[in-house]
Amino acid sequence: MTEQPEVVAAETVETMITDEMRAVVGEVMSTSLAFPIAASDIRKWALAIYFPAIPPRVFWDEDYAATTRHGGIVAPEEFNPFAWMAREPGPGARPARFGDFEGVFGIAPPPYRAVLQSKVTARYSGVRMRPGDVIHSTDRIANYYERQGRMGLQLYTVVSVAYENQHGEWIKTVDTEFVRYR
Amino acid sequence: MSLDPTTLQAGDQIPVWERAGTFDHWNRFAAVNDEFAGHHMDDEVGRHEGFDAAFIMAPLSHAYLHAMLRDWLDDQGRIVSIEMRLRSPLLRGRTLRAGGQVTAVRHEAGEIIVDLDVWEADDQDVRLSAGPATVAFPA
Numbered sequence A: 001m002t003e004q005p006e007v008v009a010a011e012t013v014e015t016m017i018t019d020e021m022r023a024v025v026g027e028v029m030s031t032s033l034a035f036p037i038a039a040s041d042i043r044k045w046a047l048a049i050y051f052p053a054i055p056p057r058v059f060w061d062e063d064y065a066a067t068t069r070h071g072g073i074v075a076p077e078e079f080n081p082f083a084w085m086a087r088e089p090g091p092g093a094r095p096a097r098f099g100d101f102e103g104v105f106g107i108a109p110p111p112y113r114a115v116l117q118s119k120v121t122a123r124y125s126g127v128r129m130r131p132g133d134v135i136h137s138t139d140r141i142a143n144y145y146e147r148q149g150r151m152g153l154q155l156y157t158v159v160s161v162a163y164e165n166q167h168g169e170w171i172k173t174v175d176t177e178f179v180r181y182r
Numbered sequence B: 001m002s003l004d005p006t007t008l009q010a011g012d013q014i015p016v017w018e019r020a021g022t023f024d025h026w027n028r029f030a031a032v033n034d035e036f037a038g039h040h041m042d043d044e045v046g047r048h049e050g051f052d053a054a055f056i057m058a059p060l061s062h063a064y065l066h067a068m069l070r071d072w073l074d075d076q077g078r079i080v081s082i083e084m085r086l087r088s089p090l091l092r093g094r095t096l097r098a099g100g101q102v103t104a105v106r107h108e109a110g111e112i113i114v115d116l117d118v119w120e121a122d123d124q125d126v127r128l129s130a131g132p133a134t135v136a137f138p139a
Helices: A019-023 A039-050 A062-066 A101-105 B023-033 B045-049 B060-075
Strands: A028-033 A114-124 A134-149 A152-164 A170-182 B015-022 B077-085 B095-108 B111-124 B126-139
Touching: A019 A101, A028 A101, A039 B023, A039 B060, A114 B060, A152 B111, B015 B060, B023 B060, B060 B095, B060 B111, B060 B126, B077 B111, B095 B126
Parallel strands: none
Antiparallel strands: A028 A134, A114 A170, A114 B077, A134 A152, A152 A170, B015 B095, B077 B126, B095 B111, B111 B126
16 A cells, blocks of 8 residues: 555646545544553453463463563553453443444544554553553544545545543553545 | 664665555554544455455554664664655555665754655555655764
């Protein structure tokens, strides 16, 4: 998915991006607060990622982890503390339809028949998630752009999620690029 | 032999990391990430969506890139960033291979910063993902 946007004459431009959508770029879509991370959450995540191998001990062996530069168990960088349920907003808080990103702003999403992930970029501060941490996340629509592709006009939406711990330390930001097409 | 970050240079290869694409693997990830979509668990659903079989979850593909880098880093360094441009999902029954190559090495703020190109392909040489990554070691 590295093709460059097609350049077309201004009067022929067809777009799925409305002024209402442009106005919410950078605005907070939602915030979430996770339940405290349990050591077993980390252990099970690591077991799933490394299966059938044994994961690195720093993810499950407290005595070993205490001897490392981390000083204790840490979570793999990609660990998702919001799986299953968040403390806030609580159970059942899912969008009516996956891909309806604008719905939280009261904006009707552009018509589309499919949505796919096209790119994921994760950036890490070096601060690790640990047992007992309470993670807060902030979701924003970071960008919109369009391309002409095999499926016609494709709308790319970058949803940026920033994670902080209970001390206000930035842990990571994950930008996921979704493509919607009609 | 343990990694010596002071000797790294452009062109160095990261050992290839492999995982089979089976429901045994994906169901475990579904269980920890609450990701029970039919196209990850049922070949018929995958075929209905235009693929030859059920296919891997994108976050698991992303996690496998992390695991590949972590095995190479051997806890001596940290992951700074990973970008994964998805080209094709791993299909059930195939094997994912992940690897990478050092593209640049520089010193910055007391760390050795190593830029990489990382990739995933299957055992039939279908490219699954590619993108840049950066890791850092204490100088």
